[in-house]
Amino acid sequence: MPMPMHELDAFEDTLVERFREHPVLANIALLPDEDFAALLLQRRFVSLAFTPSYDLAIDLLRDEAGRRIARVILREEYPGGDGHTPSHREDMTHDLRRLGVSRQALVASRPTAATRRAIGDAFELIAESGAHDNCDLRLLTVLRFWGEVLVSVEYGRLWERMGPLFSPAGESRSRFYHPHHVHDAKTQPLARVSLLSGSHSDRLAARVTELLAREESSDCFKELEERSVQLKTVFYDQFLPALDRVGV
Numbered sequence: 001m002p003m004p005m006h007e008l009d010a011f012e013d014t015l016v017e018r019f020r021e022h023p024v025l026a027n028i029a030l031l032p033d034e035d036f037a038a039l040l041l042q043r044r045f046v047s048l049a050f051t052p053s054y055d056l057a058i059d060l061l062r063d064e065a066g067r068r069i070a071r072v073i074l075r076e077e078y079p080g081g082d083g084h085t086p087s088h089r090e091d092m093t094h095d096l097r098r099l100g101v102s103r104q105a106l107v108a109s110r111p112t113a114a115t116r117r118a119i120g121d122a123f124e125l126i127a128e129s130g131a132h133d134n135c136d137l138r139l140l141t142v143l144r145f146w147g148e149v150l151v152s153v154e155y156g157r158l159w160e161r162m163g164p165l166f167s168p169a170g171e172s173r174s175r176f177y178h179p180h181h182v183h184d185a186k187t188q189p190l191a192r193v194s195l196l197s198g199s200h201s202d203r204l205a206a207r208v209t210e211l212l213a214r215e216e217s218s219d220c221f222k223e224l225e226e227r228s229v230q231l232k233t234v235f236y237d238q239f240l241p242a243l244d245r246v247g248v
C-alpha cells in the first residue's frame, strides 16, 4: 500500500522545513554584499539549466498528461511569440542588475565546481528517473520538488534580503525572484490538490498524486525528494565559509 497522502505531505513538509533552515538560507541577511552577489551569480547558472532539465524530463516522460503539464510550465518561461517580451531568465538578469550586480560581474562569472556538480547531478537524477518502469511518477516528482517546491523556498529566503531593495510596483518591482517565489510554491497539501490551482507545484502535484495512487509503495517518491534536497544542500554548502567569516 502506498503511504496515505497526508503522511507524504508531512514527510515533504519536514524536508522543506529542514532545507529552509540551511544555515546559508536562514542567515542570508548576514552575508556580506559581495558574498550575496556571488551566491546570486552562482544560483543564476542553476536557473540557466532549469529549462534544459524540463526538456530532458519531457523527452523521457511517457505519460501524455504529465508531458502536457511540463510543456505548459516550460512555455511560460518564454512568454510572447513576437520577440518583444523578455524570458524569465532575462527577468532574472534584470533583477540582478537592480540588486547592483554589474554587467562586468555577470560577464566574468563562471560556475564553481560545486555549482557544476549541483547542475550535473540534477540532470543525472532526471536521466536516472527515466530508466524506471514508473518513470512518469519519478520524473514529475523531481520536476515538482527540485524544480518548483524547493525553488520557491530558496527565493522566499533570498527575498527576505532583497525585498527592501525593490519597490512593490512599477519599473523597480521584482520581475523574477518574487514572482517565482509565489508561482512555484506548494500552496495545497498533496492530500487535497486541485487542478484549479495555478501554482507550478500544485499543477504537477495533481498528476503526481494520480500516479502515486497506482503504486504499491511511496518509497521512490520519498527517495527522490530526499535526493532533490541533497542536491540543493550541496549547492548552498559552498557558501558556508562566507558565514564563517562573519562569525555565524
Ligand SMILES: [Fe+2]
Pocket (backbone or CB within 6 Å): 073, 147, 148, 183, 184, 200
Ligand atoms: Fe515554476
